[in-house]
Amino acid sequence: MLQRSVVPALFAGFVFALASCVNPPSRTPERAAPPIAPVAPAAPVAAPARAEPYNLYLLKQEIKTYVDDGRYEAGLTAVAGEAKEWIEQRAVRGGDKLAVVFDLDETLLSNLQHMRAMDFGYVPKLWDEWVAEADAPAIAPVRDVYLAARARNLAIVFITGRKTSDQPGTENNLRAAGLGGYTRIFYKPNGYAGTTESFKTSIRKKLVEEEGYTIVANIGDQTSDLTGGYAERTFKLPNPFYIAK
Numbered sequence: 001m002l003q004r005s006v007v008p009a010l011f012a013g014f015v016f017a018l019a020s021c022v023n024p025p026s027r028t029p030e031r032a033a034p035p036i037a038p039v040a041p042a043a044p045v046a047a048p049a050r051a052e053p054y055n056l057y058l059l060k061q062e063i064k065t066y067v068d069d070g071r072y073e074a075g076l077t078a079v080a081g082e083a084k085e086w087i088e089q090r091a092v093r094g095g096d097k098l099a100v101v102f103d104l105d106e107t108l109l110s111n112l113q114h115m116r117a118m119d120f121g122y123v124p125k126l127w128d129e130w131v132a133e134a135d136a137p138a139i140a141p142v143r144d145v146y147l148a149a150r151a152r153n154l155a156i157v158f159i160t161g162r163k164t165s166d167q168p169g170t171e172n173n174l175r176a177a178g179l180g181g182y183t184r185i186f187y188k189p190n191g192y193a194g195t196t197e198s199f200k201t202s203i204r205k206k207l208v209e210e211e212g213y214t215i216v217a218n219i220g221d222q223t224s225d226l227t228g229g230y231a232e233r234t235f236k237l238p239n240p241f242y243i244a245k
């Protein structure tokens with residue numbers, strides 16, 4: 001009986017020693033086993049390649065809430081306030097042919113009514129009809145900036161991505177919205193081959209380099225309104241609705 005119990009023990013010791021040679025013990029100090037406790041399951045994390053984009057329906061709901069709870073208006077008001085303060089300070093310093101550049105859509109004119117009626121879709125024919133109706137209201141805090149610049153005799157220049165063919169509706173709309181007293185307005189030519197950004201930059205370049213304006217502020221809701229230089233300061237208004245490049 002003794003032999004039968006010793007032999008397996010010796011064999012087990014040999015196997016252990018052999019295993020230690022093949023797989024040396026880890027240098028990580030052993031830790032006491034943690035107490036067993038219920039663990040909340042981890043939130044499922046999708047592999048990046050399988051991650052879905054944000055759900056369109058939910059995103060539209062989020063945007064409507066952003067508008068309806070006043071955050072959009074607050075964002076517009078905050079940026080417009082900064083622009084107005086800067087323009088008023090800058091006007092005191094003076095200079096030749098000081099100008100303020102404004103974009104139009106979602107800068108001075110709000111198309112929210114149309115966008116919501118379209119559930120944030122864009123149908124060119126229906127957009128053109130909306131422009132022709134000339135019914136977009138002014139964005140009041142930005143109109144205040146426009147009025148402040150006018151009151152200080154700065155030139156007011158509108159550079160819009162609207163097409164030349166949008167001119168009648170746009171100018172009727174500007175008058176109706178109390179924005180009729182501008183100095184110059186530039187439309188993107190129908191069939192313009194470049195980007196809105198390149199068009200807008202080329203107009204500011206012309207105003208500064210060829211016509212001697214000093215653009216003290218450039219105000220818009222799109223990055224493409226503002227990049228490209230030729231303005232002392234730029235002011236980016238919020239626009240979660242669309243991108244114009």
Ligand SMILES: [Mg+2]
Nearest residue numbers: 103105106221
């Ligand atoms: Mg715009």
